[in-house]
Amino acid sequence: MTKPLPIGSTIGILGGGQLGRMLSVAASRLGFKTHIFEPGANPPAGQVADRLTTAEYDDTAALEAFAASVDVITYEFENIPTTALDVLEQHRTIRPGRESLRISQDRLTEKDFLSGLGLRVAPYEKVETVNDLKKAIELVGTPSILKTRRFGYDGKGQSRIMSDDQADQAFSDIQGAPSVLEGFVEFSHEVSVIAARSADGKVACFDPGENVHKDGILATTTVPARLTSAQRTDAVLLAANILNALDYVGVMGVEIFVTHQGLIVNEVAPRVHNSGHWTQQGCSVDQFEQHIRAVVGWPLGDGSRYADVVMENLIGDDMDRVPEIAGERNASLHLYGKAEAKPGRKMGHVNRVTTGPK
Amino acid sequence: MTKPLPIGSTIGILGGGQLGRMLSVAASRLGFKTHIFEPGANPPAGQVADRLTTAEYDDTAALEAFAASVDVITYEFENIPTTALDVLEQHRTIRPGRESLRISQDRLTEKDFLSGLGLRVAPYEKVETVNDLKKAIELVGTPSILKTRRFGYDGKGQSRIMSDDQADQAFSDIQGAPSVLEGFVEFSHEVSVIAARSADGKVACFDPGENVHKDGILATTTVPARLTSAQRTDAVLLAANILNALDYVGVMGVEIFVTHQGLIVNEVAPRVHNSGHWTQQGCSVDQFEQHIRAVVGWPLGDGSRYADVVMENLIGDDMDRVPEIAGERNASLHLYGKAEAKPGRKMGHVNRVTTGPK
Structure with missing residues (x-):
């Protein structure tokens, strides 16, 4: 996709929550139509969009029909299954691109990426086992916070660690998922x-x-x-x-x-x-x-x-x-x-x- | 309708143009859904509304189904056929009410109403025949403007009269429709x-x-x-x-x-x-x-x-x-x-x- 889309084109939006809803309204202000793809019933964005597809992210036929009906694809959340993106990308440009999704879908990848750019991030350590976590606590110190690498938002998939002896509890809180221990940052x-x-x-x-x-x-x-x-x-x-x-x-x-x-x-x-x-x-x-x-x-x-x-x-x-x-x-x-x-x-x-x- | 509608209710909007479109977006911001009724194909408001009915204003069944699906009815334009309003009003509250439509659907009624409130309006005379128009020109003077009583907007259904001898032409311009001659107002x-x-x-x-x-x-x-x-x-x-x-x-x-x-x-x-x-x-x-x-x-x-x-x-x-x-x-x-x-x-x-x- 090298040229601007003409007014009247259709923007496909993955996700039908409030962000998709407000994206849809903004698109309409510029004369664009939107088509929402969302597995859940009665999504907020469906009420204000030109079209709504209700289907799961593993429904290849629905994804292909959706892609065929739109001129470009965007999304309201970063945790879109990679397999769905693979299908969609064969048909239409996805913006922002796959690399930003790959990075933001994994807290560890994200932190490595940000550090690699020379940006300061909180001290962090990769955790795969409870032993990793114990070592990580030694390095990062307490208080610190254990976060699953994938699919966390609004405080979900997180456990606070206030002292060394809370490793087992924290690892069980996040159900032993691959995770990152983050040190607390003293911020104003x-x-x-x-x-x-x-x-x-x-x-x-x-x-x-x-x-x-x-x-x-x-x-x-x-x-x-x-x-x-x-x-x-x-x-x-x-x-x-x-x-x-x-x-x-x-x-x-x-x-x-x-x-x-x-x-x-x-x-x-x-x-x-x-x-x-x-x-x-x-x-x-x-x-x-x-x-x-x-x-x-x-x-x-x-x-x-x-x-x-x-x-x-x-x-x-x-x-x-x-x-x-x-x-x-x-x-x-x-x-x-x-x-x-x-x-x-x-x-x-x-x-x-x-x-x-x- | 004496109580406020709960959030999530549906507002029926007669007319699917840009005003209906922007009303629909505003309704969504407050958590309401909208249902647009519009005879024309692909109306602007349809792209941002929860529902769209494409039907004529004399389609009683469509009007009744529309009324049944909404909690209150409003409109984006004043020239809604009275017969349609009669059908709708049996089922749902229409806001603004019928009296405001009655008055604004007819320029003469509107001017009589405004004068009756003691408000100043431009000099005007009722015109039904070309002879009425000639007399009206004597009373109101020139320049003046002949406007059809009904269904005029954005300069349509109007004819300017610059001198006494233009009465026949003006009356023919508006196709002899019942009309009002308005005097020009010197305004800053x-x-x-x-x-x-x-x-x-x-x-x-x-x-x-x-x-x-x-x-x-x-x-x-x-x-x-x-x-x-x-x-x-x-x-x-x-x-x-x-x-x-x-x-x-x-x-x-x-x-x-x-x-x-x-x-x-x-x-x-x-x-x-x-x-x-x-x-x-x-x-x-x-x-x-x-x-x-x-x-x-x-x-x-x-x-x-x-x-x-x-x-x-x-x-x-x-x-x-x-x-x-x-x-x-x-x-x-x-x-x-x-x-x-x-x-x-x-x-x-x-x-x-x-x-x-x-």
């Missing part, structure tokens, strides 16, 4: 850079946001983040470094710890990112549109910011507060159309513009 | 108020925008509009007066001429309005969400403005400029997914935030 706060790279290699970053997590799940992102001008530049440069190294096309979320020793990369996500939702208010082009622009081969949009914003996730029974939030001044609600509000489930978010009204 | 500029009223009677208005038309079609809307503080108050009060008189539920566009003699109401549209598209940038709750909130029985959102915006319509071959606009700083594109760019056809719009970036 976490920021993330939502970075985009176009098919012709241009990089554009949104202003870094400052993240607060609660129970392992993002709670709020605030822009502007507390960063010195030098830190801001460093953050943007390291993100650009990562995207360029991967010949990346699309939006990536880069989580960064701010420490006394400098910036430490926490993790990267090869997709639009929860910490970039604030861009829907206060930027002319939000992260979802920016991703779509890259995927269809358009030039990136201007991501400069004209307002201060605090994004708050609405998780589980936070939905009970919706009537109250709906009446707030300068609050923009974004609900995901999920039927049931389970604990820990992201149901929506609210962007509060904190710049005074005109 | 036109503004519009996008006003909303909730089911419990609360009124909220967006900041007035200043409109520029070209060839009878809206070209740009700029906020803030050039208005004194007193004019701003007058504009908002007269809009509220209209909505309250109609026991209106939803968003209404009120076009107003600014003259040396005060504000003169040009026309009203019982729906979201092209001159309110600027609210998508720079307001936490835009006109589309505001309309949806009213329709589902939610309280209105805060419509205060945190940025200055210029909205420009993209009409016909303005689409050729999209690549250039896509690269502009602070420009937000909104394209409608229409297949073909015909002359005079609204293909999209761009909102330019003119407040400096942070």
